[in-house]
Amino acid sequence: MSSVKILVAGHFNAGKTTFVNTASEIKTVSTEKSITHSGERAYKGKTTTAMDYGEVSLNGKKLAVFGIPGQERFSFMWKILSKNTQGFVFLLDSTAPDMWKDTVRQIDMLARYAEVPYIIAANKQDLPNALGVSMVRERLGVERDVHIVPCIAKDRGVVTETIEVLLSKIDS
Template sequence: MLYMDRSRLKIVIFGAYNAGKSTFIQAIDPKCRHVEANKYDIPTTVGLDFGRTEVNNKKIYLFGTPGQERFEFCREILSRGMDGAIVMADTTRDLDELTARICETLKVSGCPYAVFLNKCDHPDSSPLRYRAVTDSVFSPQISAVNGTNTVESLHEFLELHF
């Protein structure tokens, strides 16, 4: 298998539409690539995001998924062979069905994952909205848009599991 080598890790970023997945990958790797379209003049991921970084001599490949419901097939393809997952949660919105379902699937699968509580810079942010899916899961508060706690949280997640 391509990713059995633990010096290279495939980490997939899941989460609802507009949660900040692409913004997070951009914060980690400013040279990342996106496949997106405009929905009501707002960019939305329709294929994937791809970013790279290196942590403790490990090459980390970040694959961002599309959040729209209709792209389930993309999420399924991108999740093949993943070593770990990060679920991006928009703390300005209540826990949604897609995010709850992704967390449940990851929990059952035994794949190492974390829930990143995003948009904590926003006045409407309330991380407690996600308490149903953060019990005994690493769940740092971040702001992808201004970079707060993004790199540190990724490092901590990797140190916990790899």
């Protein structure tokens, strides 16, 4: 079975760890630690400090699914984790447009580390205040050929579909 490495990126609190956990068929590797930064603690108790790791078999391929830490202070890990990556999923919290600039910045940086296909996943679409894909596209101002998919990182079916979209770009 051929193996593929993909990286799940995106701003703080976008849903990267949730995405990797939902996708994975094995018990995931997690590096979440208690948050000390007061601004971030308002969102949740723990944050990824180095990486997430999971594995899933899909379409006859064995996928190694890595998640990055979202904050720039952990960005020394971004280059390391990008090595040999064959595609990126960049997550956005669709209810938090003020945070999207951090994902856009990651797209610029990580694309330089690995020039490979990527998609943007507009996450948390189950929440009532989530902005839809067309609004996300408008606000981000990305090129028309950038693929943006709706996502719910807590939903296994949706996560699988999201990875399949990326795989089809990797294969084409």
